[in-house]
Amino acid sequence: MTGTPAEPDVRTEPRRVPKPGRATAGSGRLAALLVSPTLLVLTIVVLYPTLMALKESLYGPKELDPKTGFISDTEPFVGLQNYAEIFGEAGARFWNAFWNTTFFTVVTVGLETVVGVAMALIMHKAFRGRALVRAGILVPWAVPTAISGLLWRWIFNSDGVANALLGQQILWTTEGFHAKVAVIVAEVWKTAPFIGLLVLAGLQVIPKEVYEAARMDGARPVRQFWHITLPLVKPALLVAVLFRCMDALRMFDLPYILVGAQKHSVETLSMLAQNEAANVRFGPASAYAVILFLYVFLIALAFVRLLGADLVGGDSRRRRRRTEVAA
Numbered sequence: 460m461t462g463t464p465a466e467p468d469v470r471t472e473p474r475r476v477p478k479p480g481r482a483t484a485g486s487g488r489l490a491a492l493l494v495s496p497t498l499l500v501l502t503i504v505v506l507y508p509t510l511m512a513l514k515e516s517l518y519g520p521k522e523l524d525p526k527t528g529f530i531s532d533t534e535p536f537v538g539l540q541n542y543a544e545i546f547g548e549a550g551a552r553f554w555n556a557f558w559n560t561t562f563f564t565v566v567t568v569g570l571e572t573v574v575g576v577a578m579a580l581i582m583h584k585a586f587r588g589r590a591l592v593r594a595g596i597l598v599p600w601a602v603p604t605a606i607s608g609l610l611w612r613w614i615f616n617s618d619g620v621a622n623a624l625l626g627q628q629i630l631w632t633t634e635g636f637h638a639k640v641a642v643i644v645a646e647v648w649k650t651a652p653f654i655g656l657l658v659l660a661g662l663q664v665i666p667k668e669v670y671e672a673a674r675m676d677g678a679r680p681v682r683q684f685w686h687i688t689l690p691l692v693k694p695a696l697l698v699a700v701l702f703r704c705m706d707a708l709r710m711f712d713l714p715y716i717l718v719g720a721q722k723h724s725v726e727t728l729s730m731l732a733q734n735e736a737a738n739v740r741f742g743p744a745s746a747y748a749v750i751l752f753l754y755v756f757l758i759a760l761a762f763v764r765l766l767g768a769d770l771v772g773g774d775s776r777r778r779r780r781r782t783e784v785a786a
Contacts, residue, residue, distance in 0.1 A: 509752060516541050516745035534742065541746035553747065555723060556731040560751075562639070563714075563727065564707040567646045572700055574647060575654025580688075582655065583662045600652035608716030611645040615717070632717065638724040642714045649713070650706070654699040661695030662688070701762050708755045728754070 518534040519541070545553050582593045599607070614620045615631035622628055631641040665688070673683050689696075711729035718725045721734060728751040735744035 509749075512745040512748050512752075514745075515741055516743075516749050518742045520740045520742060537742065541743050542750075544743070545746075545750075552726075553728075553731065556726045556728045556747075559639075559725060560708060560710065560727045560729075560754075563642065563646070563710055564704060566643055567650070567707055568700060568703045570643070570647045571651040571654050571703060572696070574651040575699070576658055576696070578652060578655030579658035579662055579692075580684075582659050596655060597652050599648050600650065600656070602649070604649065604712045605716055607645060607649045608713050611641065611648075612717050615641045632719065634722060634724050636724065638718050638722060642717060642725050645717055646707070646710070646713055650703060654696070654703060657695050657699040658692055661692035665691050697766050701759065704762065705755055705759055708758065709751070 517536060517538055519537040521534055544550060578596050582589070582596060602610075612632065616622075617628065617630060621631065629637055631637050669687055669691075670683060673687055678686070709729055710727050711733065714722075714725040714727060715730055715733075720726075720730065726734075728747055732744045732747040732751065735741075735747065
């Protein structure tokens with residue numbers, strides 16, 4: 460008499476462990492699938508225009524055809540001539556725009572950082588009417604830049620509010636250092652709330668127990684700010700400063716609307732490239748755009764390389780690792 464076959468003992472059978480190669484390959488395919496839409500958008504929006512601008516920068520403007528007496532249909536290939544002219548006599552306008560761009564970036568981002576941190580500290584305090592104060596601080600950032608430029612153009616008019624408050628007759632929208640001051644004031648008013656908003660997000664994750672312990676140890680508000688608040692909000696602050704640097708280096712619309720085009724005092728690299736393109740000089744315009752792209756890229760790369768550990772919290776991990784090694 461045959462009995463039913465005995466069931467295999469599951470406990471004695473070896474478990475099948477998936478091979479590491481298959482798991483890694485599957486994770487890699489899933490990661491590539493999830494990232495592919497972003498890479499596609501970046502290719503269309505960033506990579507392709509950059510390559511086309513690089514190609515266009517190797518060609519010069521259309522010239523008269525000596526055989527027909529008409530403007531030629533094709534642009535002559537000039538190689539790196541558009542870049543070489545930057546270091547010649549024709550490069551004076553480029554270097555003026557370059558230094559204007561750098562000056563505006565350093566000054567505006569520096570002032571915005573100080574004002575933005577002050578705004579964040581005010582918005583973080585608990586007091587009656589805090590919601591109204593927060594809304595009032597964030598309104599300038601929500602205003603479109605074109606509208607902001609028109610608003611400040613009216614303020615800096617010859618008979619505007621600025622001259623009425625100063626009691627002087629200053630032509631803010633003409634050539635001179637006062638035109639730079641007008642652009643800086645308008646830019647700081649417009650974008651300082653952006654830094655304040657990011658710093659406020661960093662302030663809200665700081666535990667209150669840290670400040671209570673500091674007060675019990677006798678730390679005053681100024682010392683609490685330097686030794687507690689500022690170090691703990693540093694990652695959020697650095698991200699805000701990085702974004703503002705990249706945005707300020709591409710400054711175009713505010714000085715263009717507030718002061719005007721082809722103004723030596725406030726012309727930036729973006730304004731110069733746009734002016735060259737408007738005059739059908741696409742080769743030099745593309746060369747200036749490529750240089751501006753490299754300038755922004757190098758600044759961002761240097762910023763991340765020098766301060767990247769602070770951006771991702773690498774310093775705390777390093778200190779923890781050193782403590783473990785010492786123990």
